[in-house]
Amino acid sequence: MYWTKKHVMVCTAIHCQQKGGMDVAGRLRLDVIRKGLDTEILVNNCGTIDLCDVGPNIVVYPDNIIYHGVTVKDIPDIVAHLRGGPPVERLLIGPGEARERARHDFYEAAVEPNPIGPSAEFETLAAEHGFDAAWVTEQQRRGFIARKPGVDDGPETITVTTKSRARYGV
Numbered sequence: 001m002y003w004t005k006k007h008v009m010v011c012t013a014i015h016c017q018q019k020g021g022m023d024v025a026g027r028l029r030l031d032v033i034r035k036g037l038d039t040e041i042l043v044n045n046c047g048t049i050d051l052c053d054v055g056p057n058i059v060v061y062p063d064n065i066i067y068h069g070v071t072v073k074d075i076p077d078i079v080a081h082l083r084g085g086p087p088v089e090r091l092l093i094g095p096g097e098a099r100e101r102a103r104h105d106f107y108e109a110a111v112e113p114n115p116i117g118p119s120a121e122f123e124t125l126a127a128e129h130g131f132d133a134a135w136v137t138e139q140q141r142r143g144f145i146a147r148k149p150g151v152d153d154g155p156e157t158i159t160v161t162t163k164s165r166a167r168y169g170v
């Protein structure tokens, strides 16, 4: 980017905010300024990045990495990375990380044999994969699934949307 070597986006949308995202954003920005790194590192707040249950989350470009579950205690390690050190392994989340693998495995099971099915069955399958009702509701809110009322006294259904199918490659 023009003057920045790295662009850091700290999610301060509601779920990350509830878990300290604003503190993380404020402290990270302050640390970057205090160390004189703000001439080449830009720290911005951002809206959701759709990993709401594992926040607070931070995206770092051009590294193309996401840190999750970040607390203010992690900031020194993150700043060390921003100064040219290696990424902070324990905070990385991506397709190979355990929780994303779990989501992948769940959605893979949820689309077979049909990406549209009764809500109760979907919720049971979610529970079998370790995801509770609140998680299912959040997935709906974020557009990973869609609920539809039952037709002709049939059960309410849940559709696995193209968003989740694209995210998890299922």
Ligand code: FES
Binding pocket: 011, 012, 013, 014, 015, 016, 017, 047, 048, 049, 050, 051, 052, 053, 055, 056, 057
């Ligand atoms: S609220 Fe931060 S990822 Fe959704």
